[in-house]
Amino acid sequence: MDFFQNQELARRNTRVLVLLYALAVAAVVAAVTAVLAGAWLYARAARSPVPPTLADVPPALWWGGALGTLAVIMLVTLVQSLRLGSSGEAVARMAGALPVPPETRDPLERRLLNVVEEMAIAAGVRVPKVYVMPGEPGINAFAAGTDVSNAVVAVTRGTLETLNRDELQGVIGHEFSHILHGDMRLNIRMIGVLAGIVFIGSLGYFILRGAGRGGGRRQGAAAVFAVGLGLFVVGYTGLFFARLIKAATARQREFLADASSVQYTRNPDGIAGALDQIRASARGTLIQGRSAEELSHMYFGDSVKLWLSGVFATHPPVDERIRRVHPGFVPSQYRTRRAPAEQADADDTRRRKAAEGVLAATVLAAQPGTELVGKLDGEKVDRAQRLLERLPAGLREALHTPQGAQAAVLGLVRPQDESTRLGAELHLPLVDLALPALKGLDEAGRRGFLAAVEQAIRADQRVSLHEFVLLTLLRHQLAPGAPQAGRKRIEALRDDALALLSLIAYAGGGDAASAFGAGVAELGLRDAALLARERITPEAAGAALDRLRGLAPLAKALLVKAMFAAAAADGRLDLGQTELLRLAGAVLDCPLPPLVD
Amino acid sequence: MSTGGWIFLAIIVAFAVWVIAIYNGMVTLRNRFKNAFAQIDVQLKRRYDLIPNLVEAAKGYLAHERQTLEAVIAARGAAVQAAQRAAAAPGDAAAMTGLSQAEGALGGALGRLLAVFEAYPDLKANQNILQVQEELTSTENKVAFARQGYNDAVMSYNTKRESFPDNVVAGLFAFKEATLLEATESKEERQAPKVKF
Numbered sequence: 001m002d003f004f005q006n007q008e009l010a011r012r013n014t015r016v017l018v019l020l021y022a023l024a025v026a027a028v029v030a031a032v033t034a035v036l037a038g039a040w041l042y043a044r045a046a047r048s049p050v051p052p053t054l055a056d057v058p059p060a061l062w063w064g065g066a067l068g069t070l071a072v073i074m075l076v077t078l079v080q081s082l083r084l085g086s087s088g089e090a091v092a093r094m095a096g097a098l099p100v101p102p103e104t105r106d107p108l109e110r111r112l113l114n115v116v117e118e119m120a121i122a123a124g125v126r127v128p129k130v131y132v133m134p135g136e137p138g139i140n141a142f143a144a145g146t147d148v149s150n151a152v153v154a155v156t157r158g159t160l161e162t163l164n165r166d167e168l169q170g171v172i173g174h175e176f177s178h179i180l181h182g183d184m185r186l187n188i189r190m191i192g193v194l195a196g197i198v199f200i201g202s203l204g205y206f207i208l209r210g211a212g213r214g215g216g217r218r219q220g221a222a223a224v225f226a227v228g229l230g231l232f233v234v235g236y237t238g239l240f241f242a243r244l245i246k247a248a249t250a251r252q253r254e255f256l257a258d259a260s261s262v263q264y265t266r267n268p269d270g271i272a273g274a275l276d277q278i279r280a281s282a283r284g285t286l287i288q289g290r291s292a293e294e295l296s297h298m299y300f301g302d303s304v305k306l307w308l309s310g311v312f313a314t315h316p317p318v319d320e321r322i323r324r325v326h327p328g329f330v331p332s333q334y335r336t337r338r339a340p341a342e343q344a345d346a347d348d349t350r351r352r353k354a355a356e357g358v359l360a361a362t363v364l365a366a367q368p369g370t371e372l373v374g375k376l377d378g379e380k381v382d383r384a385q386r387l388l389e390r391l392p393a394g395l396r397e398a399l400h401t402p403q404g405a406q407a408a409v410l411g412l413v414r415p416q417d418e419s420t421r422l423g424a425e426l427h428l429p430l431v432d433l434a435l436p437a438l439k440g441l442d443e444a445g446r447r448g449f450l451a452a453v454e455q456a457i458r459a460d461q462r463v464s465l466h467e468f469v470l471l472t473l474l475r476h477q478l479a480p481g482a483p484q485a486g487r488k489r490i491e492a493l494r495d496d497a498l499a500l501l502s503l504i505a506y507a508g509g510g511d512a513a514s515a516f517g518a519g520v521a522e523l524g525l526r527d528a529a530l531l532a533r534e535r536i537t538p539e540a541a542g543a544a545l546d547r548l549r550g551l552a553p554l555a556k557a558l559l560v561k562a563m564f565a566a567a568a569a570d571g572r573l574d575l576g577q578t579e580l581l582r583l584a585g586a587v588l589d590c591p592l593p594p595l596v597d
Numbered sequence: 598m599s600t601g602g603w604i605f606l607a608i609i610v611a612f613a614v615w616v617i618a619i620y621n622g623m624v625t626l627r628n629r630f631k632n633a634f635a636q637i638d639v640q641l642k643r644r645y646d647l648i649p650n651l652v653e654a655a656k657g658y659l660a661h662e663r664q665t666l667e668a669v670i671a672a673r674g675a676a677v678q679a680a681q682r683a684a685a686a687p688g689d690a691a692a693m694t695g696l697s698q699a700e701g702a703l704g705g706a707l708g709r710l711l712a713v714f715e716a717y718p719d720l721k722a723n724q725n726i727l728q729v730q731e732e733l734t735s736t737e738n739k740v741a742f743a744r745q746g747y748n749d750a751v752m753s754y755n756t757k758r759e760s761f762p763d764n765v766v767a768g769l770f771a772f773k774e775a776t777l778l779e780a781t782e783s784k785e786e787r788q789a790p791k792v793k794f
Contacts, residue, residue, distance in 0.1 A: 114735035
């Protein structure tokens with residue numbers, strides 16, 4: 001069956017179920033009327049010598065009973081629908097979801113916004129507001145709102161972190177089906193009718209209690225008691241069946257939504273993969289928030305575990321959903337070829353690889369006689385790794401533990417005997433290797449470590465460029481300041497940019513003025529003058545670098561490029577300059593551009 | 598009027614209501630697919646607007662992939678021109694073919710750019726590049742989904758137009774058949790690499 005047939009099937013089943021629901025309501029009305037008639041007959045039999053028959057029941061009682069019951073059910077339905085029919089935003093707030101700002105910088109949220117827009121285009125509805133439920137590790141989502149115009153889509157943070165792009169698209173497509181097909185409206189009406197039936201049952205219970213307590217004439221009391229009991233039984237029997245039908249309807253809407261998701265994405269792997277991830281994850285779709293049960297019918301998967309889950313479940317079993325939406329789905333195959341979810345920080349191996357690449361570039365550039373070649377091919381990375389192997393094996397092992405890493409970095413900055421000193425070109429690579437372990441320290445530990453490094457550096461009363469780079473890099477990595485919005489242009493931070501260029505120009509040791517000129521030309525600034533050497537203190541340079549983090553991404557790239565131009569103006573890169581470049585690249589969140597154009 | 602007359606009148610009125618309902622339903626569907634067609638244009642325009650920014654952002658990191666970037670820029674220029682020509686002469690077969698070819702070339706160039714990103718693992722660890730890549734993927738998806746949405750809308754319109762009894766009303770008011778959008782199978786597009794995320 002293709003998805004159009006699946007949709008048609010689900011629609012047909014829904015129609016049958018809605019009809020059944022209406023029949024159930026009619027049956028309740030009829031039963032209530034019968035109870036009233038029975039009570040009338042009972043009361044009449046006590047007073048008249050001839051046993052009354054059904055024909056004696058006044059027509060007004062039939063009509064009045066039926067219409068009255070119907071009116072009661074409809075009134076309660078209306079009240080309940082108005083109460084529940086709040087806008088999607090109110091529902092999202094109730095679920096503890098937060099709106100995603102359109103200008104968000106979080107890559108996962110960015111992707112979510114994009115996927116929602118894509119699905120809005122595919123489904124042909126306007127883009128709803130998007131919410132995220134933070135702190136919910138399960139995979140779940142819901143759409144809410146009575147109308148396309150006030151609809152919202154909300155997903156858990158766990159969904160964003162666990163699912164890849166295609167799977168997220170499948171889930172969002174599913175939610176769009178609920179919006180487009182008015183499932184929220186249908187659901188609210190059904191809940192309203194349910195409340196109407198419950199009301200009749202409660203009325204019966206109320207009368208029962210009243211009749212049990214009050215004395216009065218025996219015959220009349222017995223009739224009232226019978227009416228109460230009858231209403232009670234009818235109400236709760238009706239409730240049972242109405243609930244069954246409502247749950248079955250909800251399950252059909254889920255099938256419809258799954259099939260529609262395939263229509264929008266044309267990729268059955270997406271929705272089937274998302275369902276498979278739910279199956280594979282320990283938490284599944286469970287929601288922790290307090291409103292989980294109240295909103296259970298709206299979620300992508302079951303948000304709570306229910307008694308008699310088979311018949312009352314608002315969602316079909318996951319296996320069944322996968323089978324219907326993608327009959328040829330083989331989980332074992334899918335899981336091996338599935339693209340991993342892009343995670344903000346977790347994708348460790350790739351980060352390490354990237355770090356190694358930058359590291360290798362730094363080390364290579366620092367090698368005397370190395371051609372200035374920016375492209376990293378396998379051979380050069382190998383050479384860099386051989387270089388790293390010159391680190392004593394014991395030291396490399398130690399770098400993986402917090403204590404060893406701290407000791408190693410402190411060893412770098414402590415004034416010591418020249419013979420035991422590691423080559424300066426190995427310092428930054430060593431810090432790079434030590435950083436993961438250092439980041440594992442707690443807040444106080446990191447602060448203490450930074451203070452110790454600073455003390456060691458200042459012990460000899462002077463701060464070399466090399467020491468400045470080490471300290472600033474460590475500070476940036478271990479005690480990051482508040483994230484910067486990053487919108488400023490170079491012109492806005494002109495003085496800081498020029499200070500940095502002056503610093504790197506002096507670091508070359510050659511003709512600082514011409515190096516500075518090359519950098520300024522790259523930046524495209526006019527009337528810039530090289531700063532006097534003594535004006536560039538470590539503190540000033542560190543502060544300038546910190547302010548430059550406020551640059552727009554492109555301006556940052558341009559600045560690093562200009563620094564490179566200044567450093568390479570004399571045709572060679574000194575170690576100090578390379579390290580400065582590396583520092584600027586790290587602080588400005590901008591990888592080193594290829595070293596030659 | 599006699600009872601028969603009243604019944605006759607009632608039947609006429611019911612029939613008229615029925616025809617009006619079908620007519621309105623068809624108008625709704627027709628507007629939906631027209632809107633879906635406009636949506637494609639909106640997404641193409643969005644793609645043109647986005648590309649310079651994307652390329653600018655990628656430039657700093659991809660200096661040695663200049664050819665790929667320049668190909669994207671050139672393809673964008675050609676597509677914008679083709680779109681203007683097509684807008685000047687809507688329905689002109691040559692202009693439409695030109696547009697679809699230019700779009701295909703642009704899609705291919707963008708696909709290669711995405712493939713370039715794939716080839717540099719260190720680039721993929723960079724937030725800016727990841728963001729650029731996400732925007733590119735999304736833009737391409739949006740163009741594809743807009744086309745698909747149009748075809749879906751055309752399908753439901755045509756199905757309603759052709760099924761009984763609606764086809765009688767459709768014939769009465771001359772609702773024309775809508776055509777599906779063919780895939781732009783240009784040479785470049787067939788060459789576009791499969792990009793997996």
